Amino acid sequence: MDPLAPAPRDRGGPGGPLLIARDLKKHFPVRSSGGKSVQAVDGISFSVREGETLGIVGESGCGKSTLARLLLHLIVPDAGELVFDGTTVRDDITVGALRRQVQIVFQDSYSSLNPRMPIRDTVAFGPFVQGKPKGEARRIARDTLARVGLDPDLFGPRYPHELSGGQKQRVNIARALATGPRMVILDEPVSALDKSIEAQVLNLLRALKRQLNLTYVFISHDLNVVRYLSDRVLVMYLGRVVELGRVEAIYTRPAHPYTRALLASQPSMNPVRRIEEPPITGDPPNPIAPPAGCRFHTRCPFAEPVCMTVDPPLPPWLGPQSHIAACHLSDRLPRRISHE
Amino acid sequence: MAEINELIVSEPPPLADRAGVGAKQTPPPTRVRGYWRSVGFRLRHDPATLAFAAIVLLIVLAALLAPALAPFDPYKESIIGRLKPFGWRGHLLGTDELGRDMLSRLLYGGRVSLLMGVLPVLIATLIGGLLGVVAGFLGGRTNTAIMRMMDVFYAFPSVLLAVAIAGAMGGGMANGMLALSLVFIPPMCRVAETATTQVRALDFIEAARASGAGTLTIIRYHVLGNVLGPVLIYASSLVSVSVLLASGLSFLGLGVRPPVPDWGLMLSTLRQSIYVVPYVCALPGAAIFVTSICFNLVSDGLRSAMDVRM
Numbered sequence: 001m002d003p004l005a006p007a008p009r010d011r012g013g014p015g016g017p018l019l020i021a022r023d024l025k026k027h028f029p030v031r032s033s034g035g036k037s038v039q040a041v042d043g044i045s046f047s048v049r050e051g052e053t054l055g056i057v058g059e060s061g062c063g064k065s066t067l068a069r070l071l072l073h074l075i076v077p078d079a080g081e082l083v084f085d086g087t088t089v090r091d092d093i094t095v096g097a098l099r100r101q102v103q104i105v106f107q108d109s110y111s112s113l114n115p116r117m118p119i120r121d122t123v124a125f126g127p128f129v130q131g132k133p134k135g136e137a138r139r140i141a142r143d144t145l146a147r148v149g150l151d152p153d154l155f156g157p158r159y160p161h162e163l164s165g166g167q168k169q170r171v172n173i174a175r176a177l178a179t180g181p182r183m184v185i186l187d188e189p190v191s192a193l194d195k196s197i198e199a200q201v202l203n204l205l206r207a208l209k210r211q212l213n214l215t216y217v218f219i220s221h222d223l224n225v226v227r228y229l230s231d232r233v234l235v236m237y238l239g240r241v242v243e244l245g246r247v248e249a250i251y252t253r254p255a256h257p258y259t260r261a262l263l264a265s266q267p268s269m270n271p272v273r274r275i276e277e278p279p280i281t282g283d284p285p286n287p288i289a290p291p292a293g294c295r296f297h298t299r300c301p302f303a304e305p306v307c308m309t310v311d312p313p314l315p316p317w318l319g320p321q322s323h324i325a326a327c328h329l330s331d332r333l334p335r336r337i338s339h340e
Numbered sequence: 341m342a343e344i345n346e347l348i349v350s351e352p353p354p355l356a357d358r359a360g361v362g363a364k365q366t367p368p369p370t371r372v373r374g375y376w377r378s379v380g381f382r383l384r385h386d387p388a389t390l391a392f393a394a395i396v397l398l399i400v401l402a403a404l405l406a407p408a409l410a411p412f413d414p415y416k417e418s419i420i421g422r423l424k425p426f427g428w429r430g431h432l433l434g435t436d437e438l439g440r441d442m443l444s445r446l447l448y449g450g451r452v453s454l455l456m457g458v459l460p461v462l463i464a465t466l467i468g469g470l471l472g473v474v475a476g477f478l479g480g481r482t483n484t485a486i487m488r489m490m491d492v493f494y495a496f497p498s499v500l501l502a503v504a505i506a507g508a509m510g511g512g513m514a515n516g517m518l519a520l521s522l523v524f525i526p527p528m529c530r531v532a533e534t535a536t537t538q539v540r541a542l543d544f545i546e547a548a549r550a551s552g553a554g555t556l557t558i559i560r561y562h563v564l565g566n567v568l569g570p571v572l573i574y575a576s577s578l579v580s581v582s583v584l585l586a587s588g589l590s591f592l593g594l595g596v597r598p599p600v601p602d603w604g605l606m607l608s609t610l611r612q613s614i615y616v617v618p619y620v621c622a623l624p625g626a627a628i629f630v631t632s633i634c635f636n637l638v639s640d641g642l643r644s645a646m647d648v649r650m
Contacts, residue, residue, distance in 0.1 A: 072550050099552045112543035116375050116565035122544075125561065126551035150365050159375065167365055172547075179551055200360035207361040 017047040017083075018183055018215050019102070024070050024080035026063075030288060038287050040066040042239035043080070047317070048183070053209070053216040055230030055247065057223060057262065059284055063239040064219045068187040071217065072104055085182075100130060103176035107188035109168035113160040119171045120145065120156035126179040137178075144174040147211075148204060166197035170204065177208065183215040190225060202229060223266055227251055235259050238284055238295045241314055245323030255325035257300045257333065294328065302329055375569075382645040389641025392634045399631055403450035412441035414448045414601050423616045434620040436606065437613055442620055446627055449601035452513070453631070456586035456595065456602075460517050461578045464524030469571050471525070472532025477540055477559055487533060490526040498523050502585050506594040516595035520582055531574045535567040569646050576639035580632035587628050603628050 024044045027037035040063040048054045058064050069075040071082065073095045082089040082098070089098050103126075106112040113122055124141035128134060142152040148170040160168055169189060176184055186205065190198040202225065209216060220226050226233060226247075233250045235243040235258065243256040254260045261280040280299045285291050291298050297307040306328050314326040327333075383389060402409060411432065418439030426434050433442040475486040493501065505519035539545065540563070548558045587604025589595035596602040598609070606624040614621045 069546075074546055074550060096552050099550055104547065104550050106543040106547065108543055112547050114544045114562050114566070117562070125548065125553070129548075129551055129553040129557055149361065149363060155365070170365070175547065175551075200363045203361045 018050040020047040020083040025078045052231040055226035055233040056219045058236035062236045102183045103181040104185045105189045123174045144178045148174045185217045243325040249323045255330040256327045392637040395634045406447040410444035412444045414444040445601040449603045452602040457583035460520035463521040464528045465575045468525040468528030469532045472529040476533040476536025493526040511594045516589045535570045539566045573643045580635035
């Protein structure tokens with residue numbers, strides 16, 4: 001049975017799945033470990049509907065960035081398939097065609113711009129390599145820079161080191177948009193910015209989405225930012241999906257103990273609710289040798305014997321209002337959520 | 341005062357843009373200056389480097405214009421005019437052991453020495469740089485294959501290697517240059533490989549790949565510009581080494597053959613007469629010394645001018 005959207009081959013249309021990831025796997029072999037490997041992404045399935053923003057949250061090292069790169073085939077998955085707009089990547093359309101439709105914005109605005117290239121050339125590079133003549137590519141670069149709030153005459157000839165972090169991230173967004181993608185993967189786009197700039201860039205992303213009918217996959221470890229921008233949220237733990245649902249549902253009625261712990265770990269603005277104890281302790285287990293059974297049981301306050309032996313499956317996604325969690329106990333957990 | 345007026349006059353942002361979507365972005369007030377322009381700017385404001393660069397230019401010009409500048413035929417011998425001191429009968433810098441004019445021979449010798457200093461470096465930069473960029477960018481097995489091959493050359497000291505190769509191929513100017521080129525390829529390859537490996541790991545390479553660019557396009561537009569700096573700095577420092585090694589080869593009889601004037605060769609033949617006309621005999625050595633130290637200092641200046649954190 002297909003755990004994904006009801007009609008995976010449904011092409012286009014508002015609300016239809018634009019991108020389907022099916023059982024994506026990427027294990028990085030570790031040298032001198034006797035054939036062991038880091039299970040960065042271990043069987044992840046989800047779909048992104050046209051026009052929605054799917055937020056992906058999780059701790060550092062849970063495979064978020066690997067997943068982002070898998071979605072663009074910047075890293076080739078070991079197993080699983082990507083279906084973009086009803087066509088399977090690699091079988092029906094080439095990776096090149098995928099990259100015409102999907103673009104990515106990286107976290108580090110400094111290293112994601114070529115220090116020896118004026119920014120107008122950086123932005124024009126995408127359209128240029130996708131076959132536009134140079135003049136046309138330059139014109140697109142000007143338009144796109146203006147769209148992200150940078151005056152092309154003032155900023156175009158400048159080099160990355162002359163811009164502030166927020167301006168550089170605007171250039172990165174312009175670079176991603178210059179090729180006219182339908183979908184943009186945002187890999188922690190505001191994590192390196194300070195709070196006031198972060199708000200500006202988030203609002204810019206929102207406005208651009210509305211103007212250009214974009215679909216976002218928004219990756220972040222900042223729960224507030226994800227909540228602000230996303231329609232649905234996918235929670236990752238150690239290379240797996242642990243919970244997926246609409247943003248209100250996730251934030252008010254988290255069904256997985258890990259999601260609850262994440263939400264509880266946000267510092268509270270209310271001094272009465274302030275807690276001294278961390279909601280979860282320790283680091284995530286080693287992804288080379290993940291624990292048997294439920295991967296979270298080593299840190300889960302609710303763990304029962306079954307959690308140590310049986311790996312809880314992720315229930316099928318049934319429709320826009322679904323809320324699914326990979327937990328044996330999700331029905332029995334108290335519904336109360338402490339952070340509200 | 342003007343700023344204050346501006347503050348008072350300036351209007352509040354339009355209501356529609358409270359969210360800061362198009363928040364006014366102001367670029368820094370500096371003049372737009374790319375990397376190479378700012379390197380040029382720094383070089384122009386470095387008097388020491390400029391002075392040494394002027395000397396290098398002078399030496400190069402003197403060598404180029406040797407036919408016009410030389411007062412005598414550099415091959416014209418004279419039995420009676422052998423080993424004469426400075427200023428003897430119009431020979432400004434004296435004569436050598438066969439009575440040939442030293443000034444003319446030094447000027448002509450500069451052509452050979454500079455050629456042997458620059459050409460091997462140029463060849464090594466092209467070949468070694470290319471191999472290094474390929475090795476660094478492709479990584480993995482290709483990298484291992486190329487770099488281990490280069491490591492073989494490191495097993496020998498560079499002078500010994502140059503002497504061995506030139507000796508095996510039988511001397512002569514062309515073979516000498518070939519030997520020097522072979523000696524310089526491995527270190528050049530290593531410099532290019534290191535720089536490329538550093539650049540390759542940066543996100544903008546991945547972003548370029550995400551926009552659909554192929555390997556060659558990425559190397560051309562995104563890698564070369566970032567690797568050029570370190571490669572140029574290293575190449576400029578190699579020139580002085582090359583001048584020295586070339587003179588060394590000629591001194592040992594493995595480079596230029598007599599009677600062609602070459603600084604290393606002149607030093608070799610004149611050294612027996614050091615007690616007769618010491619100053620004249622020291623001239624070729626001084627020429628080698630001045631040339632190589634000037635190239636070295638210019639290279640140092642270039643290095644600090646290019647060391648811009650961007």
